[in-house]
Amino acid sequence: MSAAQMALDRVSVSLGPQIALANISLRIDAGERVALVGANGSGKSTLLRTLHGLLPAAQGRVLQAPGVQQAMLFQRPHLLRLSALNNVVLGLWLDRARGLRWGQAKSLGLQALQRVGLESVAQQNGRHLSGGQQQRLALARAWARQPDVLLLDEPTASLDPHAKREVEALMADFARDQERPLTLVWASHNLGQVKRLATRVVYLEGGRLMADLPVADFFNLHLLADVSPAAHAFVQGELS
Amino acid sequence: MNTFSDSVLTALRLVTSFDPALWVVVTRSLAVSATACLLAYGVGIALGAWLAVSRFRGRGGVLVGLNTLLALPSVVVGLVVYLLLSRTGPLGFLGWMFSFKAMVLAQFILVVPVVTALTRQVVEDVERQHGEQWASLGAGPWMRGLLLAWDERLALLMIGVTAFGRAISEVGAVMIVGGNIDGFTRVMTTAIALETSKGDLPLALGLGMVLLVVVLLLNVLVAGLRRWGEQRPGRPDVHLAGAGGAP
Numbered sequence: 001m002s003a004a005q006m007a008l009d010r011v012s013v014s015l016g017p018q019i020a021l022a023n024i025s026l027r028i029d030a031g032e033r034v035a036l037v038g039a040n041g042s043g044k045s046t047l048l049r050t051l052h053g054l055l056p057a058a059q060g061r062v063l064q065a066p067g068v069q070q071a072m073l074f075q076r077p078h079l080l081r082l083s084a085l086n087n088v089v090l091g092l093w094l095d096r097a098r099g100l101r102w103g104q105a106k107s108l109g110l111q112a113l114q115r116v117g118l119e120s121v122a123q124q125n126g127r128h129l130s131g132g133q134q135q136r137l138a139l140a141r142a143w144a145r146q147p148d149v150l151l152l153d154e155p156t157a158s159l160d161p162h163a164k165r166e167v168e169a170l171m172a173d174f175a176r177d178q179e180r181p182l183t184l185v186w187a188s189h190n191l192g193q194v195k196r197l198a199t200r201v202v203y204l205e206g207g208r209l210m211a212d213l214p215v216a217d218f219f220n221l222h223l224l225a226d227v228s229p230a231a232h233a234f235v236q237g238e239l240s
Numbered sequence: 241m242n243t244f245s246d247s248v249l250t251a252l253r254l255v256t257s258f259d260p261a262l263w264v265v266v267t268r269s270l271a272v273s274a275t276a277c278l279l280a281y282g283v284g285i286a287l288g289a290w291l292a293v294s295r296f297r298g299r300g301g302v303l304v305g306l307n308t309l310l311a312l313p314s315v316v317v318g319l320v321v322y323l324l325l326s327r328t329g330p331l332g333f334l335g336w337m338f339s340f341k342a343m344v345l346a347q348f349i350l351v352v353p354v355v356t357a358l359t360r361q362v363v364e365d366v367e368r369q370h371g372e373q374w375a376s377l378g379a380g381p382w383m384r385g386l387l388l389a390w391d392e393r394l395a396l397l398m399i400g401v402t403a404f405g406r407a408i409s410e411v412g413a414v415m416i417v418g419g420n421i422d423g424f425t426r427v428m429t430t431a432i433a434l435e436t437s438k439g440d441l442p443l444a445l446g447l448g449m450v451l452l453v454v455v456l457l458l459n460v461l462v463a464g465l466r467r468w469g470e471q472r473p474g475r476p477d478v479h480l481a482g483a484g485g486a487p
Contacts, residue, residue: 054372071376078370080391090387094378141377 005030005068005149005183006051011060013043013050013207020046022207023060028149028185033175035198035215036187039234043207044187048072048151051185071147075154077138079126084137087126088112091141098145112144113137116170132163139170143182150174152186156193168193191238195219203231243441250442251449262443266450269427272340272414273407276347281400284355289385291356292363293371306360309353314346318416321346325417338419343427346413351403358399363388398462405458409451 006028013021021043028034028051036044049055050062052072064070079087088109092100100108113119116136121129126137135155142150152171156164174182175197188194194201194215201218203211211218211228218224218231225232254262291302324331325342336342366388374384389396411429418425420434428447435444 049372052376054375072373074373074376078366078373080387091377094374094383096378 003030003065004028004063005065006070006185007063008047008051008057009061009063011050011057011062013046013055014058015046015055020207021050024207024209025060026202026209026212028183030148030183031175031181033184033197033199034186035194035201036185036204037189037191037194037201037234038204041206042204044204045153046207047204048153048185048187052151068149069145069147070149070151071142071145072151073135073138073142073153073155075157077134077141079129079134079137081125081127083123084118084126084129085109085113085122087137088141088144092144095145108144109140112140115143116140117166130163132159132166135159135163135167136170139167139174143174146180147182149183149185152184154187154189157189164190164193168197172197189238191219191235203228203234205230205234247441247445251446254442254446255449259446262446262450264423265426265428265431265447268340268425269408269429269451270454272343272427273347273404276344276407277351277400277404279344280348280351280355280403284352284399284403285359285389285396287352288356288359288361289363289389290382291360292367292388293381293385303360306353306357310357312350312353313412314350314410315412315416317346317350318413321349321413321417337417338421338425340418340425342417343414343425346417347407347410350410350413351407354403354406355399358402359389359396362392362395362399366392394465394468398465401458401462401465405455408454 004027008024008026011021011024012019024043024047026047036047038044046055050057052070053062054072080090082090085106086109089102089105092098092105092108093102110119110122113122116139118129118133118136118140121133126134129137139155150171155171156167159167171184171186175184184197198215201211201213201215202209203213203218211224211231213224213227213231217227219235221232221235224235291299291306321342322337323329325334325337325345326332327337334341336345363385367384371384371388374387379387409429411433414420414425414427415430415433418427418430420426420430426434428451432444432447432451435441435447
């Protein structure tokens, strides 16, 4: 069994008066590709933000193995009115733990842009790129920080089919990287993408974890109906 | 009607002949307002960006107070600065009363809330939408405030222009703390008030025309910047009041 990189131990999260996550326990092992699925408001984004430390747990513990680095990608990346390269370099420069100088960060930034196929637009204003290119640029910004775990909040939800495929291919590429394979945890409404990419699926409903299964089991509807009727109903509804 | 048309013609002659008496006043007005706005711009942007990203007890009250100061009457500012700078006031030792510095201080106090409140609004809107992404990248509140303020520099430039419009067109504060001394603290708005009361309408009208042209140019600049900003892909809409505040 792989080493646990992150874990939630009976975590509950409140957003104002509303309980967004209730008593969630979850373990993320190195090399896993965990898809979080569920309807809007089910707690997928909250779970990602809690794992990333953007939201505090009201109860329970958020655990992370020593030395594990994580980065997060959002549905609509915010890029500054700078060149694509400088957006990546700024992301690296803000990573105080690494203490990179601007020159060093620039060299790494170029590598990251090459990794996502954006080296030709390195000097273009990040805001002037297409939606798909902006998401790839945000991926480069995240990847350049050399994370062990990449958290992604519906990374392809606002993209056209072509851009979706590009981003999905990059996610798969990062996860299967020979030198530095990334653990992926992402929220998605796209069950096809989940089937193609995930090794494990976590189903959330109303802030509760209703199913946590290997991808093959999750899409085995007979099995799913027995294990989690709620998840079964969701998948059937999505597939019908 | 004849008086009015004669006054307009005389005023036009004064403006186009670069009458020294008129242009000294115009230059001083521009210098006072530009200095006050530059100082207020530096302070207001830093303060506004900080308010946009910081969370502390009583912040709501501070914001209500700040927004109230947007409508600060210039005569009240003049009165407060007068009390501060008067011989027996806490800043009386500076000896600034009825000077260029006193007028700059009054206009600075008048426009700092404008720059601060508008900057806070602009940066906070972006922070609300995207702040967590920058927090995720490791930017603390101060760094987020600076980065987002820098990214919204076009909107902040417009705020500067708006603040300048408020400063150059006010009369109450500079009248009280400057004293409208000829050749020393007389600026466009105080000169207009004085010349009108004396019945020298051509000079008052000439000054009024210059003041209008200055405010007009500022508004043209704001409109141009806004259009330029909207035409660029990915720019947010910027909705700010035009230049030219209440006197």
